[in-house]
Amino acid sequence: MDKVQSRARGRRGNGGGGAERPAQRDPERTRASILAAATKEFAENGIGGARVDAIAERAGTNKRMLYHYFGDKEQLYLAVLEEAYIGIRSAERSLHLSDLEPEQGVAELAMFTWKYFLDHPEFLSLLGTENLHRARWLRQSTRLKELHSNFIDKLADLLDRGKAKGLFRTDINPLNVYLTIAALGYFYLSNQHTLTTIFGRDLADKANLEAWKRHIVHVTLSSIRR
Amino acid sequence: MDKVQSRARGRRGNGGGGAERPAQRDPERTRASILAAATKEFAENGIGGARVDAIAERAGTNKRMLYHYFGDKEQLYLAVLEEAYIGIRSAERSLHLSDLEPEQGVAELAMFTWKYFLDHPEFLSLLGTENLHRARWLRQSTRLKELHSNFIDKLADLLDRGKAKGLFRTDINPLNVYLTIAALGYFYLSNQHTLTTIFGRDLADKANLEAWKRHIVHVTLSSIRR
DNA sequence: CAAGCCAGTAACTAAACGGTTACTTTGTGG
DNA sequence: CCACAAAGTAACCGTTTAGTTACTGGCTTG
The missing domain is CATH 1.10.357.10 (Tetracycline Repressor, domain 2)
Structure with a gap:
C-alpha cells in the first residue's frame, strides 16, 4: 500500500530532459493506449471478432476506461x-x-x-x-x-x-x-x-x-x- | 459397417411427371440450403460476426441440423x-x-x-x-x-x-x-x-x-x- | 486544506452465443 | 408391420460478451 508519495510531476512539464515518470494518472496516455490496442484488435479480428475485454487488456487498463473515453464498442471502432x-x-x-x-x-x-x-x-x-x-x-x-x-x-x-x-x-x-x-x-x-x-x-x-x-x-x- | 447396398433411392425417383412432392425429409436439400445460408451469413458478417442461429433461420431449418451435417461453426465455414x-x-x-x-x-x-x-x-x-x-x-x-x-x-x-x-x-x-x-x-x-x-x-x-x-x-x- | 471532480478498479448482470440433450417423425428393409 | 436408422424439432446449458454499478484513490482549485 505504500504508493510512492513524490509523484508531483506536472506531466507535460518534464521538458528538462529527466527520465519520464510513469505517471499513475494520465488521461491522454490512457486514451492513446486504448486507441492503439483497439486498432490492433479490430485489425486482427474484424468488428465482430474483436473483444472489448481483449482491448482493455492489451491497453493495460480496465474495460471501464474504454467506455469512459469512447462510449461503446462501435464508437471506439469509429475512432480507430x-x-x-x-x-x-x-x-x-x-x-x-x-x-x-x-x-x-x-x-x-x-x-x-x-x-x-x-x-x-x-x-x-x-x-x-x-x-x-x-x-x-x-x-x-x-x-x-x-x-x-x-x-x-x-x-x-x-x-x-x-x-x-x-x-x-x-x-x-x-x-x-x-x-x-x-x-x-x-x-x-x-x-x-x-x-x-x-x-x-x-x-x-x-x-x-x-x-x-x-x-x-x-x-x-x-x-x-x- | 454393414451399409446396406441397394438403398433403392426413393426421393429422386419421382421423375414420372407428377407434381413435385414437397419432400418433408430431404437431406441433400437441407444440406444445400444450410450451405447457401451460411455463405450469405459469413460473407456479410465475417466469421466472428456470423451467427449460427441466423444461419439456421436463413436456411429455414433448425440449428441442430447444422451441427448434424457440418460438425461445428468452423467446419461449416470451411465448407463454405x-x-x-x-x-x-x-x-x-x-x-x-x-x-x-x-x-x-x-x-x-x-x-x-x-x-x-x-x-x-x-x-x-x-x-x-x-x-x-x-x-x-x-x-x-x-x-x-x-x-x-x-x-x-x-x-x-x-x-x-x-x-x-x-x-x-x-x-x-x-x-x-x-x-x-x-x-x-x-x-x-x-x-x-x-x-x-x-x-x-x-x-x-x-x-x-x-x-x-x-x-x-x-x-x-x-x-x-x- | 477541503470539496469536488476525474482517473481508475473490480465485481457484477442480463443477454447472446455456440453447442447439446432428449425427444418425435418419417422412411425403408427384413 | 415391425424394427431400426436417419431427419428433424425444441428446449435447454454453460460460457462468453458488451455494458454497468459501486466504489477507491488522486489531482486541482476556490
Whole structure:
C-alpha cells in the first residue's frame, strides 16, 4: 500500500530532459493506449471478432476506461477508423508532386502508396472490415467527410503537365490512375495469405516485395504513356 | 459397417411427371440450403460476426441440423470456403485460352475474371475474411490444395505464344499477369463502398463498371506489350 | 486544506452465443 | 408391420460478451 508519495510531476512539464515518470494518472496516455490496442484488435479480428475485454487488456487498463473515453464498442471502432484515415492523408501531404517531373511524380506516388500499405497492414485490414460492412461507419463520420483532400486535384495537375509535354495519353483521369496504383498494392498485400497458399510462392518474401513495387511502377506508367 | 447396398433411392425417383412432392425429409436439400445460408451469413458478417442461429433461420431449418451435417461453426465455414473456391476454379475451366490469339486470350481472361468477381460478391467477401485470418482455414483444407489447377500453366502457354510472335515482352511471367488482372478487379469491387464515400463518385454505377472493365483490359495489355 | 471532480478498479448482470440433450417423425428393409 | 436408422424439432446449458454499478484513490482549485 505504500504508493510512492513524490509523484508531483506536472506531466507535460518534464521538458528538462529527466527520465519520464510513469505517471499513475494520465488521461491522454490512457486514451492513446486504448486507441492503439483497439486498432490492433479490430485489425486482427474484424468488428465482430474483436473483444472489448481483449482491448482493455492489451491497453493495460480496465474495460471501464474504454467506455469512459469512447462510449461503446462501435464508437471506439469509429475512432480507430478515423485515426487510420487521418494517418494516410497526413502522410500523403509529405508528397510534393508539384515539384516533380510528370513521370517521376507518378512513380513517386506509386512507391509512396506501396510503402505506406506495406508499413501499415492494420490500415488495410480496417479498410477490408469497413468495406465488409458497406462503409457503414465511414459514412457516419463527419470528420472524415472533410478529409477528402485536394490530393486528387494535385494528381490531376501532375497528369496535365505530362499531357502538355506529350508524355501521357490525353484520355487518362486522375482517379483511375490512383485506383490502379492502390489496387495493385492493396490486393497483393491484403490477399497475400490466400495467394501464397494457393500458388505456393511466398509473396511476403523480400525479393518478391521489391519486384512487385517495380511492377506497380511499370504497370502504372505503361498504362498512361502515349 | 454393414451399409446396406441397394438403398433403392426413393426421393429422386419421382421423375414420372407428377407434381413435385414437397419432400418433408430431404437431406441433400437441407444440406444445400444450410450451405447457401451460411455463405450469405459469413460473407456479410465475417466469421466472428456470423451467427449460427441466423444461419439456421436463413436456411429455414433448425440449428441442430447444422451441427448434424457440418460438425461445428468452423467446419461449416470451411465448407463454405471450399465451395466458393471450387466455384471459380470450375468456371475458369470454361475458358479455352489455348484456342485464342495471345492478345485476345489475355483480354478474355481479364474480362472473365472481372465478370466473375462482379457476379459473385460473396466470393470476394469470403476471400477478405479468410485473409484477415491469415488463411487459417484455407491452409487446413486438403481438398483445396489439389485444386491449384493447371490454370497458371495454361496462361504461361498463352504468354509464351505471344512472346514467340514478338507481341509480348520476354520478361513477363504468368503469375504477375494474373495478379494484375485480379488486383484491378478485386480492389475496385471489394473497396467500392469506402471509395465511393471518400471520392464522392458512385463506383457501382453501370457506366463506371463498364469503363473499369475496359480499363483492366487496357492496363493489362499495355503492361505486357513490347 | 477541503470539496469536488476525474482517473481508475473490480465485481457484477442480463443477454447472446455456440453447442447439446432428449425427444418425435418419417422412411425403408427384413 | 415391425424394427431400426436417419431427419428433424425444441428446449435447454454453460460460457462468453458488451455494458454497468459501486466504489477507491488522486489531482486541482476556490
